[in-house]
Amino acid sequence: MEHVSVPPLSRVAVCGGTHGNEMSGVYMVREMQKQKVDIAGSVSVTTVLSNPAAVDACRRYIETDLNRCFTNALLSGPITDSTPLELRRAQELNALLGPKGSRDAVDLVCDIHNTTANMGLCLIFYSLDWITLHIYKYIQSKMTSAPVRAIQLDIPISEAYSLESVGQHGFAIEVGPQPTGVLRADIYNVVKEAVDLTLEWLQKFNSGTTFEGGKVEAYSLVRSIDYPRDTTTSEITAAIHPELQDNDFKLLQPGDPIFKSFSGEMVKHEGEELYPFFVNECAYYEKKIAFHLAQKKTLTIPSISVKKD
Amino acid sequence: MEHVSVPPLSRVAVCGGTHGNEMSGVYMVREMQKQKVDIAGSVSVTTVLSNPAAVDACRRYIETDLNRCFTNALLSGPITDSTPLELRRAQELNALLGPKGSRDAVDLVCDIHNTTANMGLCLIFYSLDWITLHIYKYIQSKMTSAPVRAIQLDIPISEAYSLESVGQHGFAIEVGPQPTGVLRADIYNVVKEAVDLTLEWLQKFNSGTTFEGGKVEAYSLVRSIDYPRDTTTSEITAAIHPELQDNDFKLLQPGDPIFKSFSGEMVKHEGEELYPFFVNECAYYEKKIAFHLAQKKTLTIPSISVKKD
Numbered sequence: 001m002e003h004v005s006v007p008p009l010s011r012v013a014v015c016g017g018t019h020g021n022e023m024s025g026v027y028m029v030r031e032m033q034k035q036k037v038d039i040a041g042s043v044s045v046t047t048v049l050s051n052p053a054a055v056d057a058c059r060r061y062i063e064t065d066l067n068r069c070f071t072n073a074l075l076s077g078p079i080t081d082s083t084p085l086e087l088r089r090a091q092e093l094n095a096l097l098g099p100k101g102s103r104d105a106v107d108l109v110c111d112i113h114n115t116t117a118n119m120g121l122c123l124i125f126y127s128l129d130w131i132t133l134h135i136y137k138y139i140q141s142k143m144t145s146a147p148v149r150a151i152q153l154d155i156p157i158s159e160a161y162s163l164e165s166v167g168q169h170g171f172a173i174e175v176g177p178q179p180t181g182v183l184r185a186d187i188y189n190v191v192k193e194a195v196d197l198t199l200e201w202l203q204k205f206n207s208g209t210t211f212e213g214g215k216v217e218a219y220s221l222v223r224s225i226d227y228p229r230d231t232t233t234s235e236i237t238a239a240i241h242p243e244l245q246d247n248d249f250k251l252l253q254p255g256d257p258i259f260k261s262f263s264g265e266m267v268k269h270e271g272e273e274l275y276p277f278f279v280n281e282c283a284y285y286e287k288k289i290a291f292h293l294a295q296k297k298t299l300t301i302p303s304i305s306v307k308k309d
Numbered sequence: 310m311e312h313v314s315v316p317p318l319s320r321v322a323v324c325g326g327t328h329g330n331e332m333s334g335v336y337m338v339r340e341m342q343k344q345k346v347d348i349a350g351s352v353s354v355t356t357v358l359s360n361p362a363a364v365d366a367c368r369r370y371i372e373t374d375l376n377r378c379f380t381n382a383l384l385s386g387p388i389t390d391s392t393p394l395e396l397r398r399a400q401e402l403n404a405l406l407g408p409k410g411s412r413d414a415v416d417l418v419c420d421i422h423n424t425t426a427n428m429g430l431c432l433i434f435y436s437l438d439w440i441t442l443h444i445y446k447y448i449q450s451k452m453t454s455a456p457v458r459a460i461q462l463d464i465p466i467s468e469a470y471s472l473e474s475v476g477q478h479g480f481a482i483e484v485g486p487q488p489t490g491v492l493r494a495d496i497y498n499v500v501k502e503a504v505d506l507t508l509e510w511l512q513k514f515n516s517g518t519t520f521e522g523g524k525v526e527a528y529s530l531v532r533s534i535d536y537p538r539d540t541t542t543s544e545i546t547a548a549i550h551p552e553l554q555d556n557d558f559k560l561l562q563p564g565d566p567i568f569k570s571f572s573g574e575m576v577k578h579e580g581e582e583l584y585p586f587f588v589n590e591c592a593y594y595e596k597k598i599a600f601h602l603a604q605k606k607t608l609t610i611p612s613i614s615v616k617k618d
Contacts, residue, residue, distance in 0.1 A: 030544065031571040058594070059368075116488040179425040179488030181591040185548040185569050235339065239494040260494050262340040282490040285367070 003213075004130050005307040008206045009107040009169070013046040013097050014195055016112045018067050018163050019283070020054025021180040024191040025112030025173075032195075041203035046106065050093060050163060053085060058181050060283055061086055067111075070165050072158040075100060090163075098166040101157065108132075109167030110198055112191055115176035116282040117291075118246040120147035121190050124172040125218075126160045127152070131169045133218075133301050134211050138201045139194055146175070146190045149249060150218040151277065151294065177246070180282055205306055213303040219249070219275055219294035226288045228259055228267060237261055240280045240290060248277045252293070259290070312522075313439055314616040317515045318416040318478070322355040322406050323504055325421045327376050327472050328592070329363025330489040333500040334421030341504075350512035355406070355415065359472060360398060367490050369592055370395055376420075379474050381467040384409060399472075407475040410466065417441075418476030419507055421500055424485035425591040426600075427555040429456035430499050433481040434527075435469045436461070440478045442527075442610050443520050447510045448503055455484070455499045458558060459527040460586065460603070486555070489591055514615055522612040528558070528584055528603035535597040537568055537576060546570050549589045549599060557586045561602070568599070 014032060016025020032047045039045065049055060051066045062085050069075075069090035075098075079088060098105045108131070121143065123136045133150070140148040151174075157165060164170030173194050178187045205211070227236040238259035244252070252258070252269045258276075259267035274293040278284060281291075323341060325334020341356045348354065358364060360375045371394050378384075378399035384407075388397060407414045417440070430452065432445045442459070449457040460483075466474060473479030482503050487496045514520070536545040547568035553561070561567070561578045567585075568576035583602040587593060590600075 027545075027548075027571060035572075116491050177488075179486075179491075179591055181489065181594065182425050182589055183545075183548050184554060184589070185551045186554070188548060188571075236336075236492075239336075239492050239497055242494045245493060245495070262336060262497075263344075280491055280493070282488055285490065 002302055004302045004304045006131065006304065007307050008042070009131065009202050010042060010206065011044050011046070011106040012108045012110065012199070012202060013048055013106045013167065014110050014112070015048040015050050015163055017052065017055040018050035018111055019060045019065075019113060020051050020056070021058050021060055022112075022114035022178075023181065023183040024114050024175060024178065024188050026055055027183055027188060028112055028191050028195060040199040042206040043199060043202045045199070046097070048093070048096070050111070051086065051089060060180070066090060067163055068161045070094070070100065070163055071161050072100065074161075093163065094166055100166045103168070106167050107169060108198075108202070109164040109170035110195065111163045111170070111172045112195070113172050113174045114178045114180070114187065115174055115278060116179060117248050117277065117279045118177045119174060119248045119277060120149065120176070121194055122149045122151050122174040122277075124151045124153065124174055126155050126157060126165060128299065129169055130301055130304055132171050133216055133299065134304050135171070135198055135201050137214070137216050137301070138211070139197045140216075142197050143190075143193055145186070145193055147249075150216065152218045152220045152297070154220060205304075208306055210303055210305040213301045216299050216301060218297050218299055219277060220297050222274055222293050222295055224289045224292050225258070227285075227290045228261065236285075238265075238267060241266065244276060244279060244291070246279070248279050249275050252276050311611055313611045313613045315440065315613065316616050317351065318440065318511050319351060319515065320353050320355070320415040321417045321419065321508070321511060322357055322415045322476065323419050323421070324357040324359050324472055326361065326364040327359035327420055328369045328374075328422060329360050329365070330367050330369055331421075331423035331487075332490065332492040333423050333484060333487065333497050335364055336492055336497060337421055337500050337504060349508040351515040352508060352511045354508070357402065357405070359402060359420070360395065362394060369489070375399060376472055377470045379403070379409065379472055380470050381409065383470075402472065403475055409475045412477070415476050416478060417507075417511070418473040418479035419504065420472045420479070420481045421504070422481050422483045423487045423489070423496065424483055424587060425488060426557050426586065426588045427486045428483060428557045428586060429458065429485070430503055431458050431460050431483040431586075433460045433462065433483055435464050435466060435474060437608065438478055439610055439613055441480050442525055442608065443613050444480070444507055444510050446523070446525050446610070447520070448506045449525075451506050452499075452502055454495070454502055459525065461527045461529045461606070463529060514613075517615055519612055519614040522610045525608050525610060527606050527608055528586060529606050531583055531602045531604055533598045533601050534567070536594075536599045537570065545594075547574075547576060550575065553585060553588055553600070555588070557588045558584050561585050
């Protein structure tokens with residue numbers, strides 16, 4: 001595969017508190033602001049507490065999920081008296097870090113999230129992007145404190161709904177397991193290591209380092225599975241099976257247990273072999289998602305270096 | 310120690326959802342209601358979803374912490390337009406299960422809670438009570454799926470603020486670790502086993518079984534420790550140290566690490582040897598409690614049987 005050269009990446013945004021009860025990003029951003037981390041070598045760093053009202057309330061959101069507000073349609077819609085707080089904030093963040101899809105947008109948005117699922121460190125991408133896949137490869141090669149995986153959602157950028165889609169490049173850093181409203185030192189350290197390695201990669205890249213290409217693995221979303229529910233009340237009637245709980249990214253074979261009902265029955269996985277992730281994520285009960293299923297893909301990426309003037 | 314005989318215990322209340330985002334109790338109570346568990350042998354069982362509004366919102370509480378509303382003073386105060394929803398509900402629950410301190414109150418209240426701390430199964434008591442200590446001893450001898458401990462708070466019953474204080478006897482069943490808003494099958498099974506063993510003990514007791522006395526251990530609250538905080542913003546500046554995280558009930562010696570600041574410094578335990586519990590409980594950030602410290606006591610309890618007419 002050919003070599004790719006791209007312009008310098010001089011402006012990065014590190015965001016936390018997009019979900020106000022995911023504490024690693026909240027404290028990471030506050031600590032960076034306290035330490036006045038606004039330049040890292042050749043890179044200017046903007047730190048953003050995305051949803052301060054939700055952070056104060058220690059809730060995911062106040063009126064609507066901020067991290068579903070960054071589609072082109074929602075960002076360009078009118079603001080009225082009944083516009084939710086989070087949609088107003090999305091348009092503010094788009095003005096600060098974007099505008100989305102423009103050359104004025106920051107070069108890279110890293111948005112920090114936590115999950116109650118046992119996912120280690122995942123970088124979440126919308127689409128294939130050599131820059132972010134190289135950062136992923138770099139983090140994976142250096143990270144000592146957690147497994148590192150990539151998740152590809154494959155959504156057109158105009159319909160991409162989350163904050164990192166505002167940057168010219170972007171990814172979510174998703175780390176777990178951590179309960180909402182709780183700050184664990186081990187999880188915080190994983191986030192800090194990932195942010196530090198990202199800034200390190202950008203500086204090396206800007207100063208002329210060539211990063212070799214090669215193969216990387218990514219998990220590509222296939223479909224989502226809801227909890228079994230009572231047909232009249234729609235209340236859930238089963239929990240994630242103990243053999244699936246905490247086993248994100250362990251291949252599910254047909255016949256493997258996925259749910260255990262409160263009355264004791266087991267529900268089995270049907271269909272092809274797939275990889276579960278976001279297993280028993282707290283915030284997905286209301287979205288009717290017990291877990292996602294993915295295929296594993298191997299991607300070949302070109303070597304990359306900065307384009308000299 | 311002498312033998313104690315007491316009247317039959319014929320009315321028990323099993324409560325869940327006192328905190329609306331602690332899911333084991335919510336689903337345990339719903340399942341018992343679905344299965345129409347209202348008689349268990351000689352015992353009539355009342356199942357109560359304590360704070361339905363908070364359960365619907367999947368939050369600990371709507372206006373104020375329901376499980377701090379059951380002091381004599383709050384239960385006898387006037388209701389006005391500005392009375393919080395939870396205080397109204399506390400007075401309703403007191404009418405249903407109490408009145409607190411009266412002979413009309415149910416014989417036993419078991420209130421089901423979850424914690425994000427790694428506490429296994431704990432029964433929490435206000436004061437020494439042969440009945441509840443015998444149930445604790447019984448559960449401890451039979452439980453297979455988690456360690457079982459007792460916590461003694463030593464608060465006079467009139468000032469006892471939580472729901473179980475409304476019964477003639479009562480305890481909270483506290484099980485963790487489980488994130489708020491998440492239902493784990495393993496934790497649910499521990500709760501179910503504890504409730505089933507409690508009902509089994511009551512039936513055996515009522516039908517004339519003598520339960521032998523002996524020694525039991527209990528952890529008695531000594532004091533609470535807050536997070537290190539910024540003196541101006543009062544934001545926390547350190548997380549629970551990885552060596553303390555998940556190590557509830559492991560004896561803390563002077564010099565053992567308890568916090569790790571975001572800038573890397575370690576804070577050590579000072580003073581006498583004590584046992585930490587409720588380490589990094591989600592809901593205690595707002596109460597300014599990073600963990601509690603306890604002494605371990607050995608209690609000697611008499612043998613007990615039902616008083617025949």
